[in-house]
Amino acid sequence: xxxxxxxxxxxxxxxxxxxxxxxxxxxxxxxxxxxxxxxxxxxxxxxxxxxxxxxxxxxxxxxxxxxxxxxxxxxxxxxxxxxxxxxxxxxxxxxxxxxxxxxxxxxxxxxxxxxxxxxxxxxxxx
Numbered sequence: 001x002x003x004x005x006x007x008x009x010x011x012x013x014x015x016x017x018x019x020x021x022x023x024x025x026x027x028x029x030x031x032x033x034x035x036x037x038x039x040x041x042x043x044x045x046x047x048x049x050x051x052x053x054x055x056x057x058x059x060x061x062x063x064x065x066x067x068x069x070x071x072x073x074x075x076x077x078x079x080x081x082x083x084x085x086x087x088x089x090x091x092x093x094x095x096x097x098x099x100x101x102x103x104x105x106x107x108x109x110x111x112x113x114x115x116x117x118x119x120x121x122x123x124x125x126x
Contacts, residue, residue, distance in 0.1 A: 015054035024085045034072040
């Protein structure tokens with residue numbers, strides 16, 4: 001099944017974000033083998049050249065490495081992965097807080113709201 005892409009941004013950049021998110025979330029674990037370019041491209045519904053460009057970007061960022069005869073692997077540098085994960089979390093939190101401020105919530109009110117939602121979610125999953 002093909003993925004949906006935002007027409008206002010380059011597809012390869014969106015692929016980079018999505019693959020990076022999967023690495024940071026552990027879907028592709030440190031040291032894990034990635035599928036071939038063709039398989040990844042087919043799964044995403046994109047041209048293999050587009051997927052190749054995305055993987056080259058991830059390689060330039062140090063998240064992916066290529067072994068000539070064995071394919072591509074996620075970095076084993078868990079410190080780098082954790083650093084990027086923390087950076088992504090900070091960015092998401094900053095965006096969220098900015099949106100909450102735009103509708104009149106203070107950071108304290110936002111925290112209280114999240115705590116209440118977390119408690120409610122916890123009760124629903126017990």
